[in-house]
Amino acid sequence: MIAAPAVQIKRVERSKLADINLENLPFGKYFTDHMLEVDYDKGKWGTVQIKPYQPLMLEPSLAAIHYGQSIFEGIKAYRLHNGEIAIFRPHSNFQRFNISAERMAMPVVPEEIFIDGMRELINLDRNWVPAKADHSLYIRPFMFASDEVIGVKPSERYKFMIILSPTGPYYTAPMRIYVEEKYVRAVAGGVGYAKAAGNYGGAMLATAEAKRKGYDQVLWTDAHEHKYVQEIGVMNVFFVIGNTAYTPDLGQGTILAGVTRDSAITILREMGLSVEETAISIDRIMDAYKTGDLREVFGTGTAATISYIRELRYKDFVMEFNTDSWKTAPELKNRLNAIREGETEDKHSWLFKI
Numbered sequence: 001m002i003a004a005p006a007v008q009i010k011r012v013e014r015s016k017l018a019d020i021n022l023e024n025l026p027f028g029k030y031f032t033d034h035m036l037e038v039d040y041d042k043g044k045w046g047t048v049q050i051k052p053y054q055p056l057m058l059e060p061s062l063a064a065i066h067y068g069q070s071i072f073e074g075i076k077a078y079r080l081h082n083g084e085i086a087i088f089r090p091h092s093n094f095q096r097f098n099i100s101a102e103r104m105a106m107p108v109v110p111e112e113i114f115i116d117g118m119r120e121l122i123n124l125d126r127n128w129v130p131a132k133a134d135h136s137l138y139i140r141p142f143m144f145a146s147d148e149v150i151g152v153k154p155s156e157r158y159k160f161m162i163i164l165s166p167t168g169p170y171y172t173a174p175m176r177i178y179v180e181e182k183y184v185r186a187v188a189g190g191v192g193y194a195k196a197a198g199n200y201g202g203a204m205l206a207t208a209e210a211k212r213k214g215y216d217q218v219l220w221t222d223a224h225e226h227k228y229v230q231e232i233g234v235m236n237v238f239f240v241i242g243n244t245a246y247t248p249d250l251g252q253g254t255i256l257a258g259v260t261r262d263s264a265i266t267i268l269r270e271m272g273l274s275v276e277e278t279a280i281s282i283d284r285i286m287d288a289y290k291t292g293d294l295r296e297v298f299g300t301g302t303a304a305t306i307s308y309i310r311e312l313r314y315k316d317f318v319m320e321f322n323t324d325s326w327k328t329a330p331e332l333k334n335r336l337n338a339i340r341e342g343e344t345e346d347k348h349s350w351l352f353k354i
């Protein structure tokens with residue numbers, strides 16, 4: 001048992017839970033009774049405060065708003081059949097958070113704050129973790145620059161927070177994807193591997209244009225040649241060709257190292273497929289489609305888990321898939337969900353009990 005951090009707790013007088021039905025909730029719209037907040041100043045972190053969920057009072061000169069030192073994470077906790085609560089692989093998100101922090105010249109957040117604080121917060125709001133299948137508690141840790149001075153330099157003050165949102169199933173119909181060749185998401189040497197706020201704002205125009213053309217999302221390609229594929233929107237991407245699953249490698253720093261991606265690689269291997277992390281050109285994908293070897297294309301991420309792709313369009317070439325006949329992605333999804341919800345043995349120790 002990890003020693004509890006020094007936490008100041010101020011509880012709500014009345015829980016909002018009585019007003020909410022925890023079934024079929026929309027994603028990211030409702031928040032639990034409490035939030036975690038801790039300030040960094042003069043080189044050190046202050047006292048962790050858990051308090052009623054409430055608005056922040058911030059000056060208009062707040063550095064994060066002007067220059068974008070702002071990062072986040074997305075994690076899920078589940079109610080297991082025996083009533084226990086487990087967080088899925090939070091230490092992986094903790095490590096990734098600090099990789100993002102380093103890239104954005106922000107301070108490291110210690111494990112006692114990120115992990116122990118998260119655990120304490122969820123424990124306090126434990127009645128908010130839905131018990132229904134496919135429901136979960138979405139955990140959103142984030143940190144932003146909190147200097148109230150206009151000037152382009154790393155902030156001296158930061159705020160780290162965690163908020164919690166109970167969510168229902170995130171059903172996404174099989175998606176139509178537009179291979180993006182005009183805009184880029186990430187470039188070697190850039191911030192693509194960080195969960196930095198600006199990456200998402202920077203991607204919105206491309207997604208909006210793809211939507212206007214009738215597509216759900218874009219498949220990002222590399223910035224130099226628009227030849228190698230990167231990610232689908234905010235999901236990692238897998239291509240099943242023959243008996244091998246291919247996913248772009250992380251070598252260039254242009255791809256977000258998804259926890260779901262990593263879990264999928266492990267499970268796909270357990271299912272008997274080989275998995276290759278490598279550069280994948282759009283030409284290779286089209287060739288495999290033409291010979292009938294490209295069987296399945298899917299995205300992976302915490303929110304939707306596994307999302308099927310039913311159409312991929314590159315220039316005027318349209319690749320269509322009958323997702324009803326797929327075997328690999330549905331089995332991967334079932335296996336992953338069974339582990340997350342505690343229905344099968346957790347042999348990789350991915351569940352972290354509260």
Ligand SMILES: *Cc1c(COP(=O)(O)O)cnc(C)c1O
Pocket residue numbers: 074195231233234235236256257258259260261300301302303
């Ligand atoms: C968060 C994210 C993912 C998925 O990561 P998970 O850890 O699996 O949720 C993939 N790509 C981008 C750009 C992301 O921001």
